[in-house]
Every structure is written in C-alpha cells, then in structure tokens.
Amino acid sequence: MYKWLDERLDLTGLYQKVLRKAFPVHHSFFLGEITLFAFIVLVLTGIFLTLNFEPSIREVRLPDGRTVPAAYASVLYIDSLPFGAVIRSLHHWSAHVMIAAAFLHMLRILLSGAYKKPRELNYLVGLALLGLAVVTAFTGYALPYDNYAVTATRIGYGIAASIPWVGSTLAQVMFGGEFPGSEKAIPRLYSLHVLWLPLLLMALIGMHMAIMMKQKHTQPRYAERVAPGRILGVPMYPQQLVMMGILFALYVGIMTLIAGAFLA
Ligand code: HEM
Numbered sequence: 001m002y003k004w005l006d007e008r009l010d011l012t013g014l015y016q017k018v019l020r021k022a023f024p025v026h027h028s029f030f031l032g033e034i035t036l037f038a039f040i041v042l043v044l045t046g047i048f049l050t051l052n053f054e055p056s057i058r059e060v061r062l063p064d065g066r067t068v069p070a071a072y073a074s075v076l077y078i079d080s081l082p083f084g085a086v087i088r089s090l091h092h093w094s095a096h097v098m099i100a101a102a103f104l105h106m107l108r109i110l111l112s113g114a115y116k117k118p119r120e121l122n123y124l125v126g127l128a129l130l131g132l133a134v135v136t137a138f139t140g141y142a143l144p145y146d147n148y149a150v151t152a153t154r155i156g157y158g159i160a161a162s163i164p165w166v167g168s169t170l171a172q173v174m175f176g177g178e179f180p181g182s183e184k185a186i187p188r189l190y191s192l193h194v195l196w197l198p199l200l201l202m203a204l205i206g207m208h209m210a211i212m213m214k215q216k217h218t219q220p221r222y223a224e225r226v227a228p229g230r231i232l233g234v235p236m237y238p239q240q241l242v243m244m245g246i247l248f249a250l251y252v253g254i255m256t257l258i259a260g261a262f263l264a
Helices: 001-010 011-019 025-050 070-080 086-113 122-141 147-161 167-175 185-215 221-226 238-260
Strands: 059-061 067-069
Touching: 001 011, 001 122, 001 147, 011 238, 025 147, 025 185, 025 238, 059 070, 067 070, 070 086, 086 122, 086 147, 086 238, 122 147, 122 185
Parallel strands: none
Antiparallel strands: 059 067
C-alpha cells in the first residue's frame, strides 16, 4: 500500500522535505503550539455548541414560567445536557487561553528577535491572527444574550461605531443595526463567529505554518552556543509529533478540570 502511494505521491520525498524538519527543543517554542491546541479545542467544542444553540432573540417561555430570549434559553438547554456545561465552559476558557498564549508567543518572538528578516511577513500574519482571535472571541461574547453578554457587547458596539470614517459601516456589518435592539444582531454575530472568522483564522493559521515550514525556525540561544551555524532540534516526525500529542492530551485534561471547576 505504502509503495503504491509512494510511487504516485512521492511520500518519501514529502517525509524528507516536511516531516524531517528540525524542531527546536525549548519550552518557549511550545507557546505557538498551545495557541494552536486552544484553537483546535475551540473548533471541536464549538461544533457541539452550534448543534444546540439558537441564534435568535425571539421571546420563549421557560418551564418555570419566565420569558427569556431564545438564545439564552438554548444556552440553558446546553447546560442541562450531559457534560454540556463543561463543554461550554471548555469553549469559554480555551478562548481566554488562546489569546493569552498568542500574546505570550508574540513576546517570545519579540524578545528572541524572531521577527527580524526574513520573518517579517510571518510576524505580520501573526499580528493579524492575534487581532482576529480577539474579534472572534468578542463576537462570541454576545451570543448567550444574558445581562453580562449584552453589557459587554454594547461597549464593543460603541467602540466599533465610534471609529472615525468606517465606524458606522463596521457596526452595521457586524451588528446588522443598533445593539442591543436589532433583531439581526445575534444572527449576524453568530454567522461571523461560527463561519467567517473561523474560516479566516484557519486560512491564516495555514499560511503562518506554511511560511514557518518554508523559512524554518529560528534557533534558541543555547543551540547557537552548542552547535554554532547548525540547525539543532528533533525531527518533526516522529519525535516532535509525539511530544505534540502528549502536550495536546495534557492541554485537554488540565483545561477540562479547570472548565469543570470554574463553570462559565
Ligand atoms: C492564532 C495565533 C497564532 C498561532 C496559532 C501561532 C502558531 C505558531 C506556531 C505553532 C509556530 C511554531 C512554533 C513556535 O515557534 O512557537 C509559530 C511560529 C511563529 N509565529 Fe506564530 N502563532 C500565532 C500568533 C502569532 C503572533 C501574534 C505573532 C507575532 C506577532 C506570531 C509570529 C510568529 C513567528 C515570527 C514565528 C516563527 C518563529 C521562529 O522562527 O522562531 N505568531 N506560530
């Protein structure tokens, strides 16, 4: 089977070119990966949430007689499902971790000088990723449509609308009218949050990784001391991928404990 595929897809060439890429062994180089793990967990938990969330502010009556927006009622429904509250909480805390880890990753890039030639382009792609991650998190804030969400989103609406020249258009595109009040706001924020922004993030992350593979990593300082002028690190396959698998499992385990202890 391998031979058959290799003759057609040059798997050996691919292995030599991509999977033997040397990955530096230094804890600070895991920050980019933690950002990536947080994003993967956000996509997986987000798929579960979209299956049960209703992006609408039409009024519905709860079994206890209260009348609430449908979006909020669907969040209560998610919390009542087996593991529903923990999965929603994992989504919430992973969004925080993604932004914090991307920020720390950026600090590593700045402090180690990894932004310098030839990596300026990837630095800019990274900045766009950080900005986009913040906007994506913000669009998710409004969705439960409880008091906290509405207050936080109203502040965001004010900030967006007050940007000179483009403010009113931007607010119109993001919120579909005045916030709170506009019936279009939640469906609009929802489609941005679950479709357009994640697609853009995926495309930019793909570009970020492709540029990183092409340019190769910078070397941590100890590597320059130990083996000057040479690339020091473990091959992407199998060592680095095994380490990534372990780190990903640790990430999911620790974050699930945190999500369960501090429900969103
Ligand atoms: C969603 C956000 C981001 C993700 C998922 C991400 C992911 C990664 C990963 C996995 C790596 C390789 C491992 C590492 O060096 O840590 C990397 C490298 C890199 N990232 Fe990011 N990153 C993000 C944001 C940023 C930001 C905010 C910046 C800077 C403003 C940035 C600039 C870079 C640069 C310049 C490299 C190459 C580093 C080197 O060669 O040593 N990234 N990124």
